[in-house]
Amino acid sequence: MRLEGRIPDRVTTFAEVCATLESILAGRARSEIVREAAAAGSLGDGLLSLRKSMRTHVWRIGGSTIDLERAIQRYDRRTRQVGFHVLNDWDGVADRVNDDTIPVDVLHYLVDRRGSEPATPRVLAILLDYYFMHVLALLTLRVWDEGDADANLELVSGLLAHLQSADGSGQRFAADAETLLLIGTSHYELHERGYHVLLEKVRTLSDAHQLTIALGHASSMGSHLRFGFEATYGRDTINMRDDNVADYPWLCFALARLMREYIRLREEGSDSSRRPAVVEALLNGLMADARAFLGQAPGSLSGCETERAGFRDSFLAVRHDLLPEFEPHRPSDAAYSPLCFFFNFSHNVLKGVVIDALLHDRPYPLTFNDLLTGIPRDAPAAALKAEVATMLMGYARDNPHRIRGRLRPVIVYDIQSGREAFSVAMRKMRE
Secondary structure, three states: OOOOOOOOOOOOOHHHHHHHHHHHHOOOHHHHHHHHHHOOOEHHHHHHHHHHHHHHOEEEEOOEEEEOHHHHHHHHHHHHHHOOOOOOOEEOOOOEEOOOOHHHHHHHHHHHHHOOOEOOHHHHHHHHHHHHHHHHHHHHOOOOOOOOHHHHHHHHHHHHHHHOOOOOOOOOOOOOHHHHHHHHOOOOOOOOHHHHHHHHHHOOOOHHHHHHHHHHHHHHHHHHHHHHHHHHOOOOHHHHHHOOOOHHHHHHHHHHHHHHHHHHHHHHOOOOOHHHHHHHHHHHHHOOOHHHHHOOOOHHHHHHHHHHHHHHHHHHHHHHHHHHHHHHHOOEOOEOOHHHEEEOOHHHHHHHHHHHHHHHOOOOOOOOHHHHOOOOOOHHHHHHHHHHHHHHHHHHHHOOEEEOOEEEOOEEEOHHHHHHHHHHHHHHHHO
């Protein structure tokens, strides 16, 4: 096939990069890539045929060549200069950033596990989509480079919709571009300066985009810090605060923005379906360390005391209404609860889901966002979320990390721990 429209020899602007990606993600282009890869022979042969383009970012589709190499290298270089490695993971054993990108690392894992099997188009399609998800995550870090950042973020949202459309593998990754920003920056970074720079940029976005970012970050940060409290810091809150000077300001921003939305909905008397999701995200974020935001401010929040104080005052003003709204989210055996879901990094959660999909030829209809909420509570949705969370914990137990001298899973779904954390947080919020 030949792609319709003119493909620039060298894409330079953000809009051109997005238009070029749209030419791949919308329509039959990915199907053609998968068809050619599957014709290579075994699954391993097909995967290795994809690897060249995944490394060079140059795609040959029928009679067309789409070259994204310069653009992606430029964006990756700029992002690394700030302090983020969106495309590459950190090797904790070698203490360095991996040479290959995360999708290529997963490709190598799959070659080792299933390389001799016959080529399966659906597996190739899932991996191809995982590659493009990382490209889109990289783009979310560059929306401020030129033009209007809000408009640029909307362009990435449109590309994400194409990626997860019926033209793709069926594997879902994120509900919105704002979550791709979260996933792309949820790696271990040796230098954390980029988080402060990025937060100031996020504050320039529209109210709607900030709210979407707050919903994802409050929930994911709550799960991340609860994992740290139990595993990394041995239930030492002071140590956790001191070691997370980048995370606490982000959580403070998210909680403050969510509180403003809660108050707006409350004053309107709205019974909008959005209100329970805002309440749940507030609860999830506060469960990590409620006293840091409602009591004496720790040093990790010294740079955002005005925002923290505003959140605290608002919380205390509505506490008599808000605490009863937290109660329906108390973890139980009857339904999935994100309050029982703890993990080290968000991108590892999504990576685990993708690997399971690749190993079993089964794309998951759940996004990462779906695992951060217990809403809706209908039985089929809750059962699938619990199944996925439990599956991820199984992988994590089979491949534990050494933390404080002990081998531990880095993804946990534990209802009893969730209940205990909920009870402790409610007691602190009533003080």
